[in-house]
Amino acid sequence: MKITQEEVAHVAMLARLELNAGEMEEIAGQLNDILEYVDKLNRLDTTDVPPTMHVLPLANVFREDEPRPCLSREEVLANAPEAEDGMFRIPPVIE
8 A cells, every 4th residue: 555645745734844845755765664564573472372451571570569657747848838727728719
């Protein structure tokens, strides 16, 4: 499947891109190379290849949760620009 200049121009218009003729020709060539590679991949026999999410086998990569003491209210509000009644004071967003 070959990408035409008209198709590149259409996609460029949808993406709100301004491309000159040289850029359109270059992008059309790159898109054609991509489509040729995808076509090669589609021709591969993958019937005996199991589906995978990752190339390498991965187990849970997250650390175990360990309970720790939390910060006190004073520590949390220590760097707040403004605090009021033990809470963050923020400017109103609705006038």
